[in-house]
Amino acid sequence: MNYDRYYSQDVVNGEGLRVTLFVSGCAHACPGCYNRSTWNRLSGQPFTDEVRERLLDLCADHDGLSLSGGDPLMPANREAVADLCRRFKQRYPDKDIWMWTGYLYEEVCQLELLRDVDVLIDGRYLQDQPTSKPWRGSDNQRLIRLAVARKAAD
Template sequence: MRYHNITKDDMLNGEGLRVVLWVSGCAHACPGCHNPVTWDAESGLPFDAAAKAELFEELEKDYIAGVTLSGGDPLYPANREAIAALCQEIKDHFSDKTIWLYTGYKWEEIRHLPLIQNVDVVVDGRYIEAARDTLLPWRGSENQRVIDVPKTFALGQIVLRPEPDYTV
């Protein structure tokens, strides 16, 4: 797997203060994507031991709520094995941290993937420029869903994460 960046102290890509891993590789090529440089799976840097150490160093901080996996698409087929191993390792070492995963795939296409069991929130669906809404928390277009994975599996139906109330 390759990646473009590790963003520290991010407040936009999930709940709380987070560290974000921007992986390479995406076949969706959504028009208006904010990160098309990540589409090429061969672009960026190898996600090696040093990159993982950098990511884990951030996760060790008490004030970091968790990690967000974005890109590109973490579920680009060539990324899935490495993302599965990374999610398992994060859950093993940082059980109090949450894992958010952004993907252009719909929940119905990915729910069966074993790695999804280690993810807390999936933001699913392609970015649709015509449905863009800059006021939506955690997503770029109205069609995308912020899915609470454990509750969805427990109830057997999609459970959306409640949106924050910024009016209080």
């Protein structure tokens, strides 16, 4: 997996103070997307073990980790994203992971890696559906609190 960039101090992509990773690779190609630089999965830099550990270390004094892109759930990204999420939850079990994806939840709900994700914002960006909803780019996108749904199912 490659990544485009990360923010070590982010208060825009989720609740509280966060570390946000923008992965490379997105086949959705939504018209009007503001992260076009992340579409090519070969662009950016390799997501190495060193980068992963740096991100995890940065999360120590933060409220959580946010994953965006590109699309963290593109098939080529899933293994590295799953590993990052698993390691984050092992190190910080009381902190949360937020993830943005162009897939609908129903298309990816079977993915084991979502067990470590607390909040999922799903759906393609639709530029003709503006929104004032927090953390979403267009009105069709849903904010799904997976952690709450898991607790209700237990």
